[in-house]
Amino acid sequence: MNTWVFAAGIVGIFTSLVHIFAGQVDPVKPFLKSDLPDIPKATLLGCWHMVSAILVISGFSLAYIGWFDLGSYHNIVIGISISFVIFSFVFIAVGWYFFKFQTFIKLPQWVLLLPIGVLSLVGVT
Numbered sequence: 001m002n003t004w005v006f007a008a009g010i011v012g013i014f015t016s017l018v019h020i021f022a023g024q025v026d027p028v029k030p031f032l033k034s035d036l037p038d039i040p041k042a043t044l045l046g047c048w049h050m051v052s053a054i055l056v057i058s059g060f061s062l063a064y065i066g067w068f069d070l071g072s073y074h075n076i077v078i079g080i081s082i083s084f085v086i087f088s089f090v091f092i093a094v095g096w097y098f099f100k101f102q103t104f105i106k107l108p109q110w111v112l113l114l115p116i117g118v119l120s121l122v123g124v125t
Contacts, residue, residue: 002069004123005077008116009063015112016055023048062120074124081124084117
């Protein structure tokens, strides 16, 4: 077992559950009730669900690769790792644009995304 990659997968699965269930309450339902036209709403809701799919697939992939210590999949783990580090930086940058120092409280998604990237990257080095 590669505990680093497996741990990244568990954090990824947890993050996907938070995204799918808690995300429906806070950002999605109010967003759908907004006065935004239907085409941007539908597009952004589609993007929301694509993110859900990526989180689920990545989390289970990392957990599986880590559990069975599948060294032949290190390139996939590296790709997922780099993606999640970038995802966390995107949330920090967007949050900084809107909230400055409060980004770390108002957009805390990076707190779950960064460990997935770092743990899995540590697991393949």
